[in-house]
Amino acid sequence: MENEEGDNMERWMVTGANGFLGSRITEYYQDKYEITGANHGNLDITDEGAVTSFVKKARPRLVIHCAAISNTGTCQENPGLSEAVNVKGAVNLARACRETGSCLIFMSSDQIYAGNRTMEPGKEENTPEPVNVYGLHKRQAEDEIMAILPEAVCLRLPWMYDFPWRGLKSNSNLLGNLLKSLIHNRPLTLPVYDYRGITWAMEVVKHVEAAGALPGGVYNFGGGNTLSTYETAGKVLAMVTEGEDRSGLLIPDRERYAGQPRNLLMDTEKIRGFGIIFPDTVEGFQRCFEESPEYMLGLIR
Template identity: 30%
Template sequence: MKVLLTGAGGQLGRCLQDRRPADWRLLAADHKTLDITDVQAVSRRVKQFQPQLIINAAAYTNVDQAESDRERAYAVNEHGARYLAQAARHAGARLIHISTDYVFDGEGLRPYVETDPVNPLNVYGRSKLAGEQAVLQECAEQPNVADHAQSGAAPRQPRPDAPSFIVLRTAWLYSEYGRNFVKAIVAGALQGQELNVVNDQIGAPTYAGNLAQAIIQIGRMPDLPGGVYHYSGSVALTRYEFARKVLDALGEAQRLGDSSEAFRFTPIVSGQHSVAASRPKYSVLDNGKIQKLGVKEGDGVDVCLRRMVAALLRG
């Protein structure tokens, strides 16, 4: 199968390349080799390669910087997604587009299902929501983004004759690659820093390797109906609780014993942490829909962290 991967240099892109199936002919494009905000470049690349599946792992992910860089965030997260969806439709290719838990406002009290109302709190979340709608609009008539954000209307089903376009929301990605929360905690601890971590934001940390395996499974399911799906880790944690697990893994790897004794870290509330963008207080995703279709969960957070931290220490 011919597969075009965008965002190949990011966490998910790198993990997908590590796990590439033998029967995939993969064209892995990072932002230097394919600017998805250039509609002509996207169209030309898809026409040349003629993929059967496009995985859009490209995204503007700097949540705080997006507040002052709105134009670029929307260029990548909305317009780039639209251009890829248009090119996929013209080529008759399937599309898996990666989105985020940050389309929700965090006022919920239970894990979010795909049809729950959306109401992003920041530019990043709004631009990713716009990208979701741009993708789905290529398969079926959709309400506009503003109406969808206000009403929480469930996305309509794609046309029966349209290629299968999947919007796959995930959350709190971490891996050995790029910049992420786990690597920041490990680096700070090894440098002897006192770590202040918010304890009032709850999510489900997702190992990018597990997400990559889920995407590969989805890629092997040509009859999977198009639409929105959730895939994230299965354990809900506060940022502080997640940091503690990271430090437990680090302490175990270094044989230091109790992480609370070996490292200095303190729980704080969001108001004590100065950032440009608001975050949802609760953004746990419900994976039930996609699990019922046979997509596997992957290893748990403790196993993934032990493996990842050991790899980081090995360099």
């Protein structure tokens, strides 16, 4: 596809372009692809007609749908809003992509696995029933997208983190919570019966390009882990304090999920079969720190 300057740059469209993940995707690929960003200011994804017109005008080969209401508490309190944005919005994008011939990547969530009653990592083909509104709506969106556009790619993402670099949007994440705890010398309470892969957002960003060439389907898309959230935080804290004993900043919560441990771990064998390999959670934090020395020096020391 040719743009107005005559360059032969492939077109992408990113929804949620001002959000945590969408802004990083846009920033990372802006020199390689002609990217049209959609956000609250220029597109209401719940309006099917507006979505179709927007996609037709942008003419993207690939639509990366990051826009969502991702706060699980907000979704629980306002399920109507969650359904409108997280389900209807995704369905509108799928229909528009079918009409325009664009490829679609839909960002789903590990919250779909919240109903897992075993300690085995969740696999794409044997998904348990979600236990919260957000997970339920992400699962519903996946199903409806695949019915409309079987060649779409749905990526189930884990909890992500990043430094607030380059002025891009931050989010509530384990790294940020640990840094605040260190800076303010304020203890952080974390559950010992909570298990999930926690992934550096830039690892997801770097693999998005390859995800655009995957066969249609659902994929777990993030790092593995064997540690609880409390244990993971202990490992990360030791990295950033370089041997200084600050373990007193972490308080184990032995009540939350005690009756039934929460397991959001994801089996990543399917994606590995396509050559997309994520580091495990602890290694991912190490990579993040190694590639962000200015933040390690400025925020921690």
